[in-house]
Amino acid sequence: MNLAQEFSQPEVQLGGIAPELLLVGVALIILVVDASFGRGDNRWYLAGLSALGLAGAAALAIMTWGDNELQLSNMIAADGLAAFSKVSLAAFGLLTVLLGRDYLARDKIEESEFYALVLFAVAGMMLMTAAADLIVMFLALETFSVSLYVLVAFRRASLASHESAMKYFLLGAFSSAFFLLGIALTYGAIGSTNLYGGADPVAEPGIANFITGTPTDDLSLLIVATGFLVIGLGFKIAAVPFHMWTPDAYQGAPSPITGFMAAGTKFAAFAALLRLFDASLFPLRSEWRPLLIVLAVATMIAGSVLAIVQEDLKRLLAYSSIAHAGFVLTGVIAANDRGVSGALFYLATYGVAVLGAFAVISLVAGRDEERVLLADHRGLFYEHPLLTTALTLFLLSLAGVPVTSGFVGKLVVFGAAVEAGYTWVVVVGVLTSAIAAFFYLKVMATMFLQERDPDAPALPVGRLASGVVAVAAVATIGFGLAWSPLINAAESATIFFQSPQEQSAPIPPGG
Amino acid sequence: MILGDYLPILFLIILSTLFAGGSIYASSKVAPKRSTRAKRLPYECGIVPEKESERERFPVKFYLVAMLFIIFDIETVFMYPWAVAFDELQLFGLVEMVAFIVILLAAYAYVWKRGGLEWVE
Numbered sequence: 001m002n003l004a005q006e007f008s009q010p011e012v013q014l015g016g017i018a019p020e021l022l023l024v025g026v027a028l029i030i031l032v033v034d035a036s037f038g039r040g041d042n043r044w045y046l047a048g049l050s051a052l053g054l055a056g057a058a059a060l061a062i063m064t065w066g067d068n069e070l071q072l073s074n075m076i077a078a079d080g081l082a083a084f085s086k087v088s089l090a091a092f093g094l095l096t097v098l099l100g101r102d103y104l105a106r107d108k109i110e111e112s113e114f115y116a117l118v119l120f121a122v123a124g125m126m127l128m129t130a131a132a133d134l135i136v137m138f139l140a141l142e143t144f145s146v147s148l149y150v151l152v153a154f155r156r157a158s159l160a161s162h163e164s165a166m167k168y169f170l171l172g173a174f175s176s177a178f179f180l181l182g183i184a185l186t187y188g189a190i191g192s193t194n195l196y197g198g199a200d201p202v203a204e205p206g207i208a209n210f211i212t213g214t215p216t217d218d219l220s221l222l223i224v225a226t227g228f229l230v231i232g233l234g235f236k237i238a239a240v241p242f243h244m245w246t247p248d249a250y251q252g253a254p255s256p257i258t259g260f261m262a263a264g265t266k267f268a269a270f271a272a273l274l275r276l277f278d279a280s281l282f283p284l285r286s287e288w289r290p291l292l293i294v295l296a297v298a299t300m301i302a303g304s305v306l307a308i309v310q311e312d313l314k315r316l317l318a319y320s321s322i323a324h325a326g327f328v329l330t331g332v333i334a335a336n337d338r339g340v341s342g343a344l345f346y347l348a349t350y351g352v353a354v355l356g357a358f359a360v361i362s363l364v365a366g367r368d369e370e371r372v373l374l375a376d377h378r379g380l381f382y383e384h385p386l387l388t389t390a391l392t393l394f395l396l397s398l399a400g401v402p403v404t405s406g407f408v409g410k411l412v413v414f415g416a417a418v419e420a421g422y423t424w425v426v427v428v429g430v431l432t433s434a435i436a437a438f439f440y441l442k443v444m445a446t447m448f449l450q451e452r453d454p455d456a457p458a459l460p461v462g463r464l465a466s467g468v469v470a471v472a473a474v475a476t477i478g479f480g481l482a483w484s485p486l487i488n489a490a491e492s493a494t495i496f497f498q499s500p501q502e503q504s505a506p507i508p509p510g511g
Numbered sequence: 512m513i514l515g516d517y518l519p520i521l522f523l524i525i526l527s528t529l530f531a532g533g534s535i536y537a538s539s540k541v542a543p544k545r546s547t548r549a550k551r552l553p554y555e556c557g558i559v560p561e562k563e564s565e566r567e568r569f570p571v572k573f574y575l576v577a578m579l580f581i582i583f584d585i586e587t588v589f590m591y592p593w594a595v596a597f598d599e600l601q602l603f604g605l606v607e608m609v610a611f612i613v614i615l616l617a618a619y620a621y622v623w624k625r626g627g628l629e630w631v632e
Contacts, residue, residue, distance in 0.1 A: 009603050028617040035624035188517070 013071040015064055016078035016130055019057035019086050020123040026053030027119035034112030043110065047101035047464075050115040054094045054122065061086035061126075068496055070132055074194055074204070077132040077275070077496045081344070084493035085129035085271045088348045089264055093122035095355045095468050096260040102462030103256050103362050107155070114154060118260065121147035125268035129275075132496070134183045134193040134229075137272055141179065141236070144268065145172050148261060152253040158368065164252025171235065171245040179232025185225035195280040196496070207280040208497070223287050229276065230291060236269035237325045239295045240302040247310075250318035255365060255372075258314060259358030262321045263351030270328055270347055278335045279495040285335050292333050293425055299326030300432040308439050313361055314372050316439060317354065320398055323436055324350055327413060330425055334416035341490040342412035348486065349397070349405035349479050356472025357394040360387050363461055363469075371456070374443065379452030384459065388447050390473045397476045399440040400433050405479035412487070575627060586615050 014021065030049055067078040096118055104110035124143030131137035149172065153165030187193050190210040197206020201213035211219065234242040250258045281288055303323030310316040328350075331343030364380065364387070365372045381388040397406035410433065414426045479486050593600065593608050600607075622628060 009601075012603070028614065031621045032617050032624075035621050 010073050013078075015067070016071040016076040016082070017127065018060040018064075019090070020126050022060060023053055023057050023119045023123040023126070026050065026056075027116040027123070030112050030119070031116045038112060042105075043112070044101070046110075046112050046115045047097055050097045050119055051094055053119060054090045054097065057122070057126070058087050058090035058094075061090065065492075068494070070196060070496065074196060074198060074206070075133045075136050076130050077196075078130065079496035080493035081271060081275060081340075081495045082126075082130035084344055084348075084489060085267060086126045088344075088351065089122055089125050089129070089267060092260060092263045092267070092351050092355060093118055095352070095359075095472065096256050096264075098464045099256040099259075099355075099359050099362065099468045100254075102465040103254060106460065106462065107367055109155065109157075114151070117147045117151050120144070121151065121260070121264065125264050128268040129271035131272065131275075132195050134186060134195065138176070138179060138183060140268070141232075141272075142176065144265065145176070145236075148257070148265065151257045151260075152249055154254050154257065155252075155369070158252070160252040161254070162252075164249045168245055168249035175232050175235030175242065178228050178235075182225050182228030182230075182232055185221060185228060189219075189221035189225055195275060207276075208282075211281070211283045219284065219287075223284070226281060226284075226288055227291065230288075230295070233269050233273050233276075234295060237266055237273065237328075238299075238322045239325050239329065240299040240322065243299070243302070243322045243325075246322055247315045247318040250321070251312060251314045255314070255358045255362030255369065258317075259355040262317070262354045262358070266321065266325060266328075267347045267351055270325075270332070270343060273332055274340055274343060275495055277332055278340055279497045282335060282497070289333055289335075292329060293422070296326045296329035296333060296425060297428050299323065299329060300429055301326075304432040304436040307436065308442075310439070311374050312372055313374055313377065313443065314358075316374070316443070317357060317361075317398075320436065320439075321354065323432060324398070326432070327410060327429055330417040330422070330429055331413040333422060333425065334413075334420040336416055336420055337491070337494075338412060338416035338419060340495060341487065341493065342409070342416045344490040344493055345483075345487055346409035346413050348490070349409050349476070352472050352475045353394045353397040353404075353406060356469055356476065357391060357398070359465060359469045359472065360391040360394070363387060363459055363465055366457055366459060374446055376453070376456070377443065377447050378450040380447045382452055383456070384461075387459075387461070387469065390469045392444050392447070393473050393476055395440040395443055397480065399437045401437075403477065403480050405476050405483070408480060408483040408487075572630065579622060579627065582615070582618065586612070 026049060030046060034043065034046060061083050064078050065080070065083045067083070068080070069078055070076065071078050097115060100114055100118065101110075104114060121144040124140045124145075124147065127140035127143065128137060131140055149165055149169045152168050153161050155161035183193055186207065190205050190207060192205040192207075192210075194204070194206035195208060197209040198204025199209075201209040205214075207222070210222070231242060235245070238246040250261065253261065277285075277288060277292070300323055303319050303321075303326060307316050307319035307323065310319060324346075328343050328346050331339040331346065333339070334342075361372060362369070364377060364384075380391075393404065397404035400406045400410040410429075414429055417423075417426045417429075589611065590608070593604055597604060
């Protein structure tokens with residue numbers, strides 16, 4: 001018996017994971033260089049190096065635009081979905097790093113680990129969007145989750161920060177177990193953990209070619225496995241009933257990280273959901289659609305209703321992020337081209353708006369984040385008209401008011417669901433949007449119509465932080481007025497799809 | 512029937528539950544209980560604690576050392592099969608291993624410079 005002769009050199013194509021490799025490399029350099037030579041308080045080069053790394057990663061992702069293939073032994077998908085997602089995630093990371101620089105300097109807790117962990121998290125999220133195998137997907141999930149557990153606890157002097165990290169960690173580990181069980185059952189059902197598989201379904205099985213290419217009636221185990229995978233990913237997108245950790249984790253985390261979690265984690269997990277359901281499991285849509293519809297409806301209703309009673313602005317936006325997960329889910333349910341591009345457009349614009357909102361919150365909260373209650377924002381307009389206007393703009397976008405990017409996103413996603421024949425889900429979505437508008441208006445009324453607390457301390461507003469707010473505001477209103485470039489980019493961001501019958505065809509139209 | 516393949520696992524779960532539960536139950540019923548002072552002391556768990564202090568902070572140095580040990584232990588575990596299969600893996604294996612070791616070296620330099628290897632701060 002000679003196993004050695006069976007070894008064949010795998011084909012190494014690093015194009016698909018080049019952005020991730022660059023980010024991990026830069027993060028390692030940051031850690032080692034700062035530990036070895038880091039001196040003094042003003043270590044601006046840490047943020048600068050991180051920003052350069054993220055910009056480079058975005059450039060590398062753009063270079064893969066137009067690719068539509070599987071790489072590294074079918075482990076990585078280099079396709080439009082991955083490229084679009086990676087550029088968006090790099091942008092989120094850039095905003096987070098620049099905002100984090102001002103935030104950390106203000107609270108005097110700047111450490112190189114913050115930047116390195118953000119870069120590791122972005123790399124993990126990027127890998128998640130490109131994963132063509134459940135094992136790679138799990139690896140990516142853990143990479144960004146573990147980084148985020150530490151980042152949530154980054155305010156080391158704050159017990160609230162520790163509490164949030166602990167809750168997030170325990171529930172995150174719990175959800176990972178569900179995801180792993182789903183992977184194990186998938187392997188039991190089809191003999192592989194791959195999402196696609198090779199051209200021959202017997203030699204190289206995968207979820208997609210197993211369903212279409214294997215003559216079997218018994219898909220029950222695969223469907224059970226799918227259920228567990230939904231639970232695992234449901235935790236990450238904060239879908240009801242897997243949303244319990246969200247308000248607690250968002251509340252205690254440093255505000256820039258809260259924004260980053262709302263934008264990035266959701267994007268990465270939704271990209272994985274889109275690949276899994278709208279490509280691999282597409283032929284089984286009659287089986288998984290009822291499941292996701294129940295999740296979406298429960299998520300939209302619970303998120304919008306529970307947000308009304310929140311007094312803490314960070315918790316309020318946490319529940320709002322839950323409701324938004326429900327809105328994006330309607331795009332996944334639609335499972336047609338418009339659903340996919342709409343969900344991507346929605347996630348990109350939502351991420352920018354929510355990062356901007358948390359940037360303003362982190363500024364208003366002041367040192368050690370002592371002023372995050374709704375009451376602390378009374379009369380903010382009369383002291384900081386520009387910041388208040390920006391926050392109002394972000395809230396209007398989250399509410400889905402016309403002229404903002406949030407309106408366009410909701411329009412496309414809901415339109416896709418109607419196209420697929422799920423009008424009643426859209427009706428629920430529109431009604432819950434109306435409920436949600438109430439608490440966004442409540443925040444605005446507090447800022448504009450009430451008296452400023454005379455004891456409120458003056459707010460130091462850093463240049464980088466105000467730059468982040470300005471960029472997010474311009475993007476929010478820009479994509480609300482001129483949406484076509486981003487929509488076109490999202491439309492060209494198709495998911496790799498192949499089946500034995502129709503080689504490398506785009507996603508079939510939904511029905 | 513694909514679920515039939517999992518039947519042995521179900522049997523194993525049932526058997527192991529019965530065995531574990533049965534053993535605990537049987538020993539609680541059958542075993543003689545004669546408590547002495549020596550028996551009530553913690554067995555091979557280090558020095559007997561002076562006081563009950565679960566609310567007090569205590570250093571976690573051993574934890575850190577154990578964690579670092581595992582990291583570099585795993586490195587060795589990976590290197591053995593690589594060394595055995597070196598002839599077949601050729602350049603591909605070498606590049607993979609160098610990448611792996613460079614990343615671990617970066618971690619090592621980081622831990623060292625950050626004082627993770629100092630026992631007394």
